[in-house]
Amino acid sequence: MSTLEKWRAQSLGKPAQDKVWTAAARLQAVIATAAMDEVTRNAWCRENGLYAHQLQQWKDSATQSLAAPEEMRASPSQTKADRRRIKELERELRRKESALAEAAALLVLSKKTAAIFQRNAQDQDE
Incomplete structure (x- = not known):
């Protein structure tokens, strides 16, 4: 077996939870699973090597970061x-x-x- 074939077999054999989730991929996962019911979402999570609580954390994080600028803005009197x-x-x-x-x-x-x-x-x- 050549080196490239070994590397390919190793990378395909890695568990999905070793996958690095970028911010864009996390947001996409949250969007993709938002309309799913719990059973379907859990099946999707198993296929992608995630836990349902991770998706919830990502959703909470996205929601918090979208809401933060309005809440973090200082009032004019505070600025003065x-x-x-x-x-x-x-x-x-x-x-x-x-x-x-x-x-x-x-x-x-x-x-x-x-x-x-x-x-x-x-x-x-x-």
């Missing part, structure tokens, strides 16, 4: 409050950054002055 809060946080961040820069400059300056005074003390001792 968010913009105000962002401005306050940016102002506070600028203030803290400048304070940090000032503290860093003072630290460098104090180290330099300490080094200068230490050098002067050594020069006087000699």
Whole structure:
């Protein structure tokens, strides 16, 4: 048996549940099984290596993702409050950054002055 024939036999012999279901394939499965009664849907699931609860999860996920944009949209007053809060946080961040820069400059300056005074003390001792 050639290699290609072996590969073909292996791929055909794989169980259907090892199949990777893309988002489009999931939606198509939900649409195809939507009008089926429970017995027919279960038979379809067995043929395709799925469980009925997986189809239900996919249906719920599709329904939720279609409904989410409307529910997730912020109200104008919420948006205005968010913009105000962002401005306050940016102002506070600028203030803290400048304070940090000032503290860093003072630290460098104090180290330099300490080094200068230490050098002067050594020069006087000699």
